[in-house]
Amino acid sequence: MEAKPMETQSINQIMKARRKLVIRRMLGNHALLFGMLILILFGVIAIFAPLIATHDPYAIDATARLQPPNAEHLFGTDKLGRDLFSRIVYGTQSSMIVGFSVALLSSFFGLIIGLYSAYYQTLDHVLMRIVDGLMAFPAILLAIAIMAAMGQNIFNVTIALSIVMTPVVARVIRSTALVIKEQTYIEALRALGAGSLRMIWKHVAPNTISQLIVQFTYVFAISIIIEASLSFLGVGIPAPEPSWGNIIYEGKEVIYQSWWMTVIPGAFIVLSVLALNLFGDGLRDLLDPHARK
Amino acid sequence: MKAYIIRRVLSTIPVLLVVAVVVFFLIHLTPGDPAAVILGPDATVDEINQLREEMGLNDPIFVQFVNWFGKIIRGDLGWSVYMKMPVLDAFIEKLGPTLSLAIFAQILAIVIAIPAGIIAANFRGTKKDQAIMTFTLFGISIPNFLLALLLVLLFAVHLQWFPVAGYQPLSSGLLNHLEYLVLPALALGTIQAALIARVTRASMLDVLNANYIKTARAKGLRRTVVIWKHALKNAFIPILTVIGQSFGQLIAGAVVTETVFNIPGIGQLIINAIMRRDFEVIQGTVLLIALSYVLINLIVDLMYGLFDPRVRLNRRN
DSSP, X not given: OTHHHHHHHHHHHHHHHHHHHHHHHHHHOHHHHHHHHHHHHHHHHHHTHHXXXXXXXXXOOGXXXXXXXXXXXXXXXXXXXXXXXXXXXHHHHHHHHHHHHHHHHHXXXXXXXXXXXXXXXXXXXXXXXXXXXXXTSOHHHHHHHHHHHHOSSXXXXXXXXXXXXXXXXXXXXXXXXXXXXXXXXXXXXXXXXXXXXXXIIIIIHHHHHHHHHHHHHHHHHHHHHHHHHHHHHTSSSOTTSOXXXXXXXXXXXXXXXXXXXXXXXXXXXXXXXXXXXXXXXXXXXXXXXXXXX | OHHHHHHHHHHHHHHHHHHHHHHHHHHHHSSSOHHHHHHOTTOOHHHHHHHHHHHTTTSOHHHHHHHHXXXXXXXXXXXXXXXXXXXXXXXXXXXXXXXXXXXXXXXHHHHHHHHHHHHHHHTTTSHHHHHHHHHHHHHXXXXXXXXXXXXXXXXXXXXXXXXXXXXXXXXXXHHHHHHHHXXXXXXXXHHHHHHHHHHHHHHHHHHHTSHHHHHHHHTTOOHHHIIIIIIHHHHHHHHHHHHHHTHHHHHHHHHHHHHHHTOXXXXXXXXXXXXXXXXXXXXXXXHHHHHHHHHHHHHHHHHHHHHOHHHHHSOOO
């Protein structure tokens, strides 16, 4: 009877020590830290866009066309004289909203599809053929076709990208879950007569979470790239609404004289995707001890 | 081997069916009544209804799917309202430049990426490895239209080494053809190279830890021989897989890159179709690209079976 409090205490101690270790490893991983800081910065820009923007992103000023970066317009102006700093700040908001929502939606559906197809063989055959079929389409092209059919707006971009990315997450979760399913403790649970619902959600799902988090960051990164590409091609976020991709599209016509319209939003795209990739790689190393040889 | 081939070929059927269903749904998602579009704004409701009946648009959706699928199998991918020609013909007409670009970029990527991946694996943890990995990280973090524009800014606008945009067919001479393709292929190939280099490095690291590599080294073979002859051969399957699987990405990348350089390929076909709301062209093109992706992966898989007996004996998924 006396052993119990001692046991909980030591478990608490172990958990505390583990948490400390994780935090220490996080601080020791410079790439992860760098990625995280940049992401926080982008998050802040997205959330406080109205406060950060110095001008109205839609305000046209015929007297200030195609100005290079200067004190009044930090990132210069476009050919309608709109302030690029403000447009890029609002573009950050669009990209972050799209990327985050797509990552959230496809993680959610990918998790469910992946777990259930790992668990039920017949379902697996059906679901995985659908996944294979969807993955046969190059992501950007499928997104283009969906956008062309559904019409352009930020909501449809999110839906189109979620359709494209869910199969990718589902595949990864499925293969992770298949490995977990073969573990002895799952076998023991089955022998004890645990129900399938309990088994899937209480014992298999928690062990796929680290994979899911890593996939979340990668999907986030790829979504930013695809959204920018769609907007650059003119099928993503529609024109006066600012996005990194459509600013670069407008800059393409004047690339000879106005490099800033290409280079600055481009730097934002690369920096955000780079940060997500560094963050994802760092998390993978942190969460999966096997990958760290 | 025969059983393996049959099994693998049969397994593509459900995938192709799903591809067809997805494209069919895309057609049905498309806004507007096709009959009304064809007849124009002056048509009466009766006329539209009559044409809908003739076109089979009033049939149950399943019947419509079967009819449409029958047409696809016979190579009828629809009609381009704007270009006034069958979609398949339009596709074939524009295929040349895209294929040329994709192949050139792929060769460039392989030539850069495989040695880079091997060097990174061989000098793991050193400055060389870090430099190569940093480079690949940038490669997977930059959208190819952006890299294309930056290359244009640097090499075409500033240094003026290459033309800014445009395309010359192969018939105008190989050098002329390549001169216009260097920048697009570089933009597309760099990103592809980043992907292949990462897989090559990972695959080589796996193999280099294997016992037969230790044996080869222990019996006194030189390091370079072991790496290039023993290790690379066995590390090749994952590399080949990623090359096969990234084919779709390569074509999609080519489509986007083309629009930067005004290359008259599949990308231009799709973009123009979007602007003119020529939906059958978009759907037909996307269908054809997905089909070729499935076929290429089928061929890659059959090749494994040929080279690696383990694959054809038991390969699930």
